[in-house]
Amino acid sequence: MPRPRGAPPPTAQTPLVRTATRAPRWVVVAVCLVLAGATAGAIGLTLRADAARTAAPRAGATATGSPSTTQSSTVAPTTEPTRTPTKAAAAPSTGVAAASATPRPNPCPLDPPYAGPIFVTSTPAASGDGSNGRLPASALARLPSWANDPMGTPQYLRPDAAAALVRLNDAFRGRFGSTMDIDLTYRSYPDQVAIRAALGTIAAKPGTSRHGTGNALDVQEWSCIYGFGTEKRDWLVANAPGFGWVSPSWAREGADNPEYWHYEYVA
Numbered sequence: 001m002p003r004p005r006g007a008p009p010p011t012a013q014t015p016l017v018r019t020a021t022r023a024p025r026w027v028v029v030a031v032c033l034v035l036a037g038a039t040a041g042a043i044g045l046t047l048r049a050d051a052a053r054t055a056a057p058r059a060g061a062t063a064t065g066s067p068s069t070t071q072s073s074t075v076a077p078t079t080e081p082t083r084t085p086t087k088a089a090a091a092p093s094t095g096v097a098a099a100s101a102t103p104r105p106n107p108c109p110l111d112p113p114y115a116g117p118i119f120v121t122s123t124p125a126a127s128g129d130g131s132n133g134r135l136p137a138s139a140l141a142r143l144p145s146w147a148n149d150p151m152g153t154p155q156y157l158r159p160d161a162a163a164a165l166v167r168l169n170d171a172f173r174g175r176f177g178s179t180m181d182i183d184l185t186y187r188s189y190p191d192q193v194a195i196r197a198a199l200g201t202i203a204a205k206p207g208t209s210r211h212g213t214g215n216a217l218d219v220q221e222w223s224c225i226y227g228f229g230t231e232k233r234d235w236l237v238a239n240a241p242g243f244g245w246v247s248p249s250w251a252r253e254g255a256d257n258p259e260y261w262h263y264e265y266v267a
């Protein structure tokens with residue numbers, strides 16, 4: 001959803017007061033999915049496979065995000081057991097939790113407390129037809145634990161995207177002394193179905209999100225750390241392309257749908 005017309009562009013001095021700072025996170029995530037889907041469709045991404053995941057409340061986030069580690073830079077093939085939802089809409093495997101979900105701690109004082117539904121990265125299923133959101137586990141790689149979200153949810157990306165992210169994170173850690181704070185990566189088709197059912201057309205049409213292809217990520221929506229005009233955002237925009245990760249034009253500051261947290265693997 002476009003930023004409200006007439007809203008002044010965010011600056012480093014006046015941190016971005018994006019839609020997310022006024023609306024529940026689910027609105028923002030939905031928008032992200034819509035945009036990612038549009039982008040994916042535009043470039044004719046190959047659509048692929050099936051997955052699911054168990055919802056869990058967000059908790060345990062710290063003001064500084066995930067601690068820096070010296071963990072192996074390798075990415076492991078996924079070996080998660082299949083979790084086949086019996087009814088995607090009735091029993092979503094997603095983090096589309098109840099509205100009473102635990103608010104996510106946010107270290108940025110200007111970001112309002114979050115109290116909306118919870119979204120987490122999907123766990124890939126053992127099998128899938130390879131279409132968007134239905135990638136089999138064998139087509140995805142699980143990121144090292146530094147990339148887990150604050151609740152400990154593992155992150156999954158296409159193997160080449162995952163390997164590139166590990167290298168990017170190594171450079172990021174070398175520059176800032178801490179790892180990147182990853183929020184969301186792969187999203188399954190069933191999870192998108194559930195989100196669409198919960199949110200309506202504001203959510204991406206299932207099967208169209210770039211997250212469903214395993215080559216998109218969201219960093220934590222912490223505007224004072226990753227928002228437009230921040231040192232880390234500027235560093236990522238300047239350096240991530242060297243690792244195949246980019247901030248797409250539609251997500252840039254001043255674009256109709258600025259999403260400082262969204263990056264895509266394009267190599």
Ligand SMILES: [Zn+2]
Nearest residue numbers: 032217218262
């Ligand atoms: Zn995204």
